[in-house]
Amino acid sequence: MAELTTVAVAGASGQLGKPLVSLFIKSGHYSIVRILVRQGTIDKPEFQEYRDRSGVEIVEVDYENPDSVLASLKDIQLVVSCVAKPGQITNQLPLAKAAHTAGVKLFIPSDFGQNFPTYGDPNDRYVNTPVLYGKYAFFKLANEINLPQASFAVGNWMESLITPRGGFDFAARKVTIYGTGEPPVSWAVTNDIARYVDHILRTVPLKEALGKKFRMQGDRQSPNDIVRLWEQKYGEKLEVTYKPISEIHKLLDESEGNNFLASLWNEWANGRGAFPPDEVDNHYFPDWNPKKVVDYI
Template identity: 30%
Template structure:
């Protein structure tokens, strides 16, 4: 495959989209085009070409993607189906590589794949596989990175930031893979650089493997005046609750969290990646000291 030079990104203003756009620009390897909704109020660097469009119009999308080598989708989970016309347009426009909005748990794991919160992502896999089969010029890469390390810390996902009662999912001792937003951005760049070795497959990246217990021990060390009381929460119970809500059409944040926690902390759900592509991508692992620095930073920010 020829080197990828022209890259279009959809969803570039989001929590993950912004770091991915930053990584693409910082690499200085690509000509970057941002695809934005016509109603978007987002602002982008002056050096970036921005095309405002109707995401439901395949002709509009095809025109925008003509001349692009790759499309990176960082659209939100609620907008997964928006990618179907985007993929169709990418194929028509001759795009060589499509990175869908994966960026999640190991949903190649059968248990994780059974969770309804990931079904829209799996539906996109089927579309990509079919298109790649029918059109040999068209390829894809799925990036899996576990929970966003810095983002999840900042929102108190791994432990409550203010002390007091904090949930330990299934005891808080199950190891899981986790990755910062900046590293995910780097992974996108490196996947595009190593296009041949990343074609038509899932790529796994992580900054480190840790546990909730380890994170809380670090938090206690760096803020000895703050006290936490862990309480055990069953991810099996969370999944049951989430499935009940889903069955009744209540796909709210609580339901999503139930499925999410099950995929990260549940036994046999693949929360700890067994094989990663860090070496191929040239991404080194973070150390315990790096993790401590992240936790110290989060705990010192207005808490």
């Protein structure tokens, strides 16, 4: 999208937003890189490093005030949302409405994760987290108002999930896996996600990007593969505990579906954790060379 040269970013201080903003600035492609910050947060330390950067603007936004949101998008052609927290994901809705009114050429929503084919489906009680419904609400609104948009499905984030929280406690030499552990899972690290998104936004023609979900994959490894890779790399054995899928459903039922991690485990265990090979869009960035799981662990 070489024709888009002004960009506004929401969620610029987050895990993905920060490296993405740095790449936008470093590329020199954008005449304006505007960082949208929530009301009352403009003086936070994480935003101060941008104050003296040429072409970078920091704008405070009151997402409950339509005029404030609309004013924040003046002269902006591209909006990238990296908001992720449950309490902030709904900010995409007033931002989307303002983008439509302002004539923004392309909106990239915060959908940087695994592709959940059934989110928004009231019949799937196991995909019912606030984050997922916040994402679903965006796409529903975007379709209703004909907002020009494209999105990115990036798989599962290694830094967040190949961790004790995700069941991989390598320090304790223990791993917990739900189901058989054999279905493959798509993986990537944050910096590689940012590099891919930045490359796509600067190189793919707008006409080709409109309405497309770009599926990128840094690596494709099952939970059992990760165990084998770790044991081969370090020459030690891990204690692996397998739990039935019914245990995931118990976690989700107890939380009334509001357990994002359990929702991910449910997708992995049921063979929906990886993109079909013929749907992966890595060819858009031939020189990407993303980090592999074996190099991360």
